[in-house]
Amino acid sequence: MARKNAQTLEDTLPDAPAAEPVGTILDELIGYALRRAQLKVAQGLIDELSSFDLRPAQFSALVVIEASPGLMQTDLARILAIEPPQVVTLLNKLEKMGLAVRVRCKPDKRSYGIFLSKAGETQLKQLKAIVKQSDLTATAALSDEERAQLLGLLQKIRQG
Amino acid sequence: MARKNAQTLEDTLPDAPAAEPVGTILDELIGYALRRAQLKVAQGLIDELSSFDLRPAQFSALVVIEASPGLMQTDLARILAIEPPQVVTLLNKLEKMGLAVRVRCKPDKRSYGIFLSKAGETQLKQLKAIVKQSDLTATAALSDEERAQLLGLLQKIRQG
DNA sequence: TATTGTTATACTCTATAACTATA
DNA sequence: TATAGTTATAGAGTATAACAATA
Numbered sequence: 001m002a003r004k005n006a007q008t009l010e011d012t013l014p015d016a017p018a019a020e021p022v023g024t025i026l027d028e029l030i031g032y033a034l035r036r037a038q039l040k041v042a043q044g045l046i047d048e049l050s051s052f053d054l055r056p057a058q059f060s061a062l063v064v065i066e067a068s069p070g071l072m073q074t075d076l077a078r079i080l081a082i083e084p085p086q087v088v089t090l091l092n093k094l095e096k097m098g099l100a101v102r103v104r105c106k107p108d109k110r111s112y113g114i115f116l117s118k119a120g121e122t123q124l125k126q127l128k129a130i131v132k133q134s135d136l137t138a139t140a141a142l143s144d145e146e147r148a149q150l151l152g153l154l155q156k157i158r159q160g
Numbered sequence: 161m162a163r164k165n166a167q168t169l170e171d172t173l174p175d176a177p178a179a180e181p182v183g184t185i186l187d188e189l190i191g192y193a194l195r196r197a198q199l200k201v202a203q204g205l206i207d208e209l210s211s212f213d214l215r216p217a218q219f220s221a222l223v224v225i226e227a228s229p230g231l232m233q234t235d236l237a238r239i240l241a242i243e244p245p246q247v248v249t250l251l252n253k254l255e256k257m258g259l260a261v262r263v264r265c266k267p268d269k270r271s272y273g274i275f276l277s278k279a280g281e282t283q284l285k286q287l288k289a290i291v292k293q294s295d296l297t298a299t300a301a302l303s304d305e306e307r308a309q310l311l312g313l314l315q316k317i318r319q320g
Numbered sequence: 321t322a323t324t325g326t327t328a329t330a331c332t333c334t335a336t337a338a339c340t341a342t343a
Numbered sequence: 344t345a346t347a348g349t350t351a352t353a354g355a356g357t358a359t360a361a362c363a364a365t366a
């Protein structure tokens with residue numbers, strides 16, 4: 001099936017296209033390997049979270065809010081490395097779902113404190129278990145030691 | 161700077177939000193670490209390629225075409241894990257830039273053979289050096305041995 | 321009937337500029 | 344004047360359905 005072209009113009013062609021770009025510079029690029037691995041892991045997560053009508057970024061936001069209750073939207077934007085307008089959309093969704101709330105309670109009346117609702121706290125407990133399991137499933141080819149290694153290497157890149 | 165909220169409603173709050181989601185489940189998720197690392201590496205690459213009016217996917221396509229000259233658009237879609245309509249847009253751009261050509265030369269008259277132009281081959285040589293350097297720069301925090309380790313782990317995930 | 325390439329379309333993500341209300 | 348949040352908008356990336364030409 002993979003041998004049906006390149007008979008006419010070039011008959012000195014290397015080989016039929018493989019299912020993956022093997023033997024090219026792409027194999028040596030961390031960036032390309034990152035993209036392909038991230039795509040795969042993210043897809044599993046997206047599938048899992050879709051049952052809850054949530055996206056990965058929304059889950060991350062819930063986690064960050066739980067860890068820093070009362071934080072401002074600018075904080076959330078900075079921590080998640082997204083832009084303030086994206087935080088607005090994201091929080092509107094979480095508020096509409098009853099998982100988080102904006103509370104106008106700061107000395108600075110321009111800002112809100114962001115908190116999880118009781119329902120949000122409960123939901124997040126369940127979500128964390130599901131997301132952790134999804135992460136393990138997507139990386140089932142790795143041993144626990146390899147996972148720890150990988151986390152360390154990725155964090156070096158992020159901080160370096 | 162990181163200590164200016166949470167004085168009113170909750171004074172028993174943990175701590176001011178850090179610059180990164182440290183101490184949460186996000187730190188344990190391969191998926192999250194992948195996303196953040198990929199974002200950083202990709203940004204450097206995008207910046208480098210923008211001088212050539214190219215996107216990362218277009219560079220990848222040039223590499224795959226060089227490795228399998230004469231391949232069909234369906235092959236390219238499968239190898240790069242993108243959808244056929246995206247291949248159309250991508251190839252239109254590469255043809256317009258004079259880097260690649262569609263040649264109607266197959267026994268199957270529905271398909272095209274895709275080839276690099278002479279200019280494309282020349283350009284790609286230069287691009288490969290630049291992209292490789294960008295990849296090394298983005299992962300400057302890693303040793304050569306760590307890079308090889310990381311590549312191996314990422315490919316395990318992709319294939320697993 | 322199935323496949324190659326294409327068009328049209330839509331939905332998400334991302335980024336920026338401009339507005340408001342506070343400071 | 345500067346900042347927090349918001350709105351509007353536009354550009355990519357991604358996915359699907361439907362079509363024309365060919366098999």
